[in-house]
Structures are given as structure tokens and as C-alpha cells.
Amino acid sequence: MKNNALxxxxxxxxxxxxxxxxxxxxxxxxxxxRGEYAxxxxxxxxxxxxxAELRQAGDSLERANNASNKRESDATVDHLAYVAKQHVAIAxxxxxxxxxxLMVANAAAERDRVRLDARTREADSxxxxxxxxxxxxxxxxxxxxxxQRRSESSRxxxxxxxxxxxxxxxxxxxxRxxxxxxxxxAAMERQAAADAQLGTLAARQQTQDAExxxxxxxxxxxxxxxxKTDRGMVVTxxxxxxxxxRAQLKxxxxxxxxxxxxxVRRYPQRNVMIEGFTDSTGSDSRNQELxxxxxxxxxxxxxxxxxxxxxITSRGYGDAFPVAGNDSAAGRQMNRRVEIVVSDDSGxxxxx
Numbered sequence: 203m204k205n206n207a208l209x210x211x212x213x214x215x216x217x218x219x220x221x222x223x224x225x226x227x228x229x230x231x232x233x234x235x236r237g238e239y240a241x242x243x244x245x246x247x248x249x250x251x252x253x254a255e256l257r258q259a260g261d262s263l264e265r266a267n268n269a270s271n272k273r274e275s276d277a278t279v280d281h282l283a284y285v286a287k288q289h290v291a292i293a294x295x296x297x298x299x300x301x302x303x304l305m306v307a308n309a310a311a312e313r314d315r316v317r318l319d320a321r322t323r324e325a326d327s328x329x330x331x332x333x334x335x336x337x338x339x340x341x342x343x344x345x346x347x348x349x350q351r352r353s354e355s356s357r358x359x360x361x362x363x364x365x366x367x368x369x370x371x372x373x374x375x376x377x378r379x380x381x382x383x384x385x386x387x388a389a390m391e392r393q394a395a396a397d398a399q400l401g402t403l404a405a406r407q408q409t410q411d412a413e414x415x416x417x418x419x420x421x422x423x424x425x426x427x428x429x430k431t432d433r434g435m436v437v438t439x440x441x442x443x444x445x446x447x448r449a450q451l452k453x454x455x456x457x458x459x460x461x462x463x464x465x466v467r468r469y470p471q472r473n474v475m476i477e478g479f480t481d482s483t484g485s486d487s488r489n490q491e492l493x494x495x496x497x498x499x500x501x502x503x504x505x506x507x508x509x510x511x512x513x514i515t516s517r518g519y520g521d522a523f524p525v526a527g528n529d530s531a532a533g534r535q536m537n538r539r540v541e542i543v544v545s546d547d548s549g550x551x552x553x554x
Contacts, residue, residue, distance in 0.1 A: 231283040232266055238290045239263050245297070251304075252296040259289035426461050433543050433552040437462060439500065441538035449495035451503060459500060462542060463507035475543040475551045476500045476516040479523060481534035486520060493518030496540050515551075523554070 239259055242248045248256055266282035428435040443455030451459065466474060478497030480489040497516040504514055526533035545551045 231280045231287070232270055235263055235266060235283040235286040235290070238287055242290050242293055245294075247301055248293055248297040250297075251300040252293040255289065255293035255296045259286055259293050262286035262289045426458065426465065428544070431543075433554070434546060435544045437542040437544070439540040439542070441535050444496060444499075444538075447492065449492065449499045451499055456503065459503045460507065463504055463509055465544075466504070466509050466513065471547050471549060473513045473515070473545040473549045473551065474504070475545075476504075476514065477541045477543065477554075478516070478518040479537060479539050479541070480521050481524070481537040482521045482528040483534060490518055490520040493520050500540055500542065513549075 242256055242259065262282065263286040266279060266286050269282050270279045426437045428437045430436075437458070439451075439455055439458055443452050443458065444450065445452065462474070466472065476497045478493035478495070480493050482489075484492075494516075495518070497518050501514050501516040505511060521528070521537070524533075524537045525539070526536040528534050528537060543551050
């Protein structure tokens with residue numbers, strides 16, 4: 203089929219080649235070529251289906267126009283115009299042939315679509331028949347089930363009557379149980395009120411016990427001449443409880459440490475931090491060493507009195523954190539000290 207479609211093109215090409223040797227000698231050929239090319243350009247079928255051929259026709263017509271503008275011989279102009287006309291003819295023939303091929307292709311596609319629609323309708327008809335049969339079977343099944351349900355309904359009605367009778371008995375029993383439950387609830391409420399009263403008394407007793415312990419704790423700390431600070435209660439051992447430039451506690455210092463040990467034993471939830479300090483006299487290294495030794499001496503004394511090592515921390519600060527000026531003997535004596543910081547009930551001591 204394609205070979206038959208290409209025969210007209212071959213004939214046109216042959217005519218073009220033949221025309222190159224026998225161009226008619228007429229001056230009106232250029233005008234004809236221009237008119238035919240313009241007509242082909244105005245044809246949407248030619249511009250869309252034979253664009254390449256139409257472009258060749260335009261190129262040929264441009265050469266003919268150029269030859270005419272340059273006043274070349276009439277024979278040359280006529281020859282080029284003739285070639286342009288032949289190219290226009292080829293473009294039209296090509297567009298017609300391609301349009302015919304498109305029509306054939308569209309007809310085949312439409313035929314296939316019609317066949318597909320027919321097969322689809324047949325399948326739909328078969329499906330509808332199957333669905334109808336299925337619905338009939340379903341209707342028969344539902345009818346049988348309805349009859350079974352009616353029979354079951356009669357049985358259930360009989361059972362419902364029996365259950366209603368049993369329900370009446372249960373209601374009587376529930377009323378009796380509810381009365382007993384109300385009596386138990388009243389008893390429980392009376393017991394809860396009594397327990398609440400006992401709880402209030404117990405809480406009041408705990409508060410009183412806590413206040414008693416706090417007063418006893420405060421009395422013992424006051425006996426140690428402790429003072430309240432942001433870090434807790436602090437007991438201070440002055441320089442007079444140590445020999446000059448020494449870390450050994452004197453007898454008076456040991457008595458204070460014994461009181462402190464007795465306090466720590468009474469309150470096992472409390473820990474102590476022992477901090478040693480010096481005045482600014484002497485070198486920094488000696489001051490640091492002496493403050494460490496004096497804090498360590500108090501720690502060693504507490505350990506010897508049965509206080510666990512996990513409850514005692516000690517550290518020397520040298521001449522840091524003075525409590526008085528170091529420009530007088532009295533101020534320096536106040537700065538030479540050991541402070542014991544007592545923790546809170548949770549064993550916590552705030553950092554310095």
C-alpha cells in the first residue's frame with residue numbers, strides 16, 4: 203500500500219527533473235509560482251502535513267525572485283519559477299497523500315473502537331444476567347432465613363418471658379443487697395470519719411514531735427554556740443582551742459567536739475562539713491597547709507568518737523573567706539578558726 207502511495211511523488215519528482223531541461227519560456231511563470239505558493243501557505247493541511255516540502259518551495263521561489271530582481275535572463279527566471287511551482291505541487295500532493303493516510307488510520311481506529319464497544323456491551327449483558335441470577339438466589343436464601351428467623355423469634359419470645367420472671371426475682375434480690383450495701387456504706391463512712399479523726403490526731407502528734415525535735419536540736423546547737431547562716435547551722439571553733447601554729451586540739455576544743463559528736467549521733471540523717479581558715483599572716487602555702495591540718499584534726503577527732511567517715515567532709519581554705527579585717531590582732535584571731543557546717547535533714551549542705 204505504501205508503494206502505491208509513493209508513486210505520485212515519484213511521478214512529480216520525475217516531472218520536476220524533466221522540467222529543468224524544458225522550462226516554458228513565459229514571463230508569467232513567476233507570478234503563477236507566487237500565487238500558487240501563497241495559496242499553499244493559506245492551506246492548513248499543506249502547512250501541517252507537508253511543512254518540509256513547502257519550505258523547499260519557498261526556497262525555490264526566493265531564488266526565482268532574486269534572479270528576477272537581479273534582472274537575470276528570462277530563461278533563468280522562468281526556469282526557477284517553474285521549479286518553485288513544481289515544489290508547490292509536490293507539497294500539495296504530499297499533504298493530500300498524508301491526509302488520505304490519516305483518514306485511513308482514523309477509520310481503522312474507529313472500527314476498532316466500535317468492535318471494542320460491542321464486546322464491552324456483550325460482557326456487560328452477560329454480567330447483568332449473572333447478577334440477576336445471583337439476586338434471585340439471594341432472594342430465595344433471604345426468604346428461607348426469614349422463615350428461620352420467625353421460628354427463632356417465637357423461641358426467643360418464650361425465653362424472654364422466662365427471663366422476665368427471673369429478672370423480677372433478681373430485682374427483689376438486688377433490692378435486698380442494695381439495702382445491705384447502704385448499711386455497709388454508712389458503716390464505712392463512720393469508720394472513715396473515725397480514721398480521718400485519728401489521722402488528724404496523728405498528724406498533729408507528728409507536728410508536735412517535729413517541733414519537739416526541732417527545739418531539742420536548736421537547744422543542742424545553741425549549747426555548741428551555733429549560728430544560723432544561709433548554708434545552715436554553723437559551729438565555730440576559735441583559734442584559742444589550738445596551740446599557736448599547731449593543728450592539735452586543746453582540751454577545751456575536744457570538749458566542743460565531743461558535744462558535736464553527741465549531736466551527730468542523735469541525728470543520723472545529718473552530715474557535717476569541716477572547714478579550716480587562717481589569717482593572712484604567713485605564706486599562702488603555710489596558711490593552706492595549716493587550715494587543712496586543723497580541719498583534719500577535727501575530722502579525726504569525730505571519727506575517733508564513732509562518727510562514720512561517710513558523714514564527714516573536711517577542707518582547708520587558707521586565708522580565704524575572712525570574717526574580720528586582718529589589719530588588727532583581734533581581727534586576725536577571729537579569722538583563725540574552724541567552722542563545722544551542719545546539713546539539713548536530707549544530709550545536704552549548700553556549696554560555699
